[in-house]
Amino acid sequence: MKDKWTRYEYRTRRTRDGLREATINNGRPRLTVHRSLKYIYAQVVDDAKGKTLAFASSLEKEVGGGGGKSAKNVAAAKKVGAAIAKKALAAGVKQVAFDRGGRIYHGRVKALAEAAREGGLEF
16 A cells, blocks of 8 residues: 555645646636645636736735744634635635645645635635
C-alpha cells in the first residue's frame, strides 16, 4: 500500500486536473483552498486567462490574523471565507468551482466553504 503522502499527491493531482478542465470548458473560475499548519489561504483563479481574481488569507490584518491572535482555527477560516466571497463579488465573480486541493471536506476547509456560500458565492 502506498504511504499517506503519496495517496494525497495522487488525490490532489486527480481532483485539480479534473477541475481545471471543467472550469476552462464551463467558464467558471476555481476557488482554491490551501491549508497549512498555521494559516489558511483562498484564491479565485481564472484558468482560461491564467490570472488570480481575488485572494484572502488568515495572514491579512483585516481578516484578523497576524496580530498575535491564532490564525489556525475554524473561526479564522470562516473569516477568510467571508473575505474571499466579498472580494470575489467585487471582482464580478458569482459562480465558482470549489477546489479543496485533495484535502478532506472537514474542519477548516468546510468552515471556509460554508462562509463563502453565506457570503454570496455559488458552487
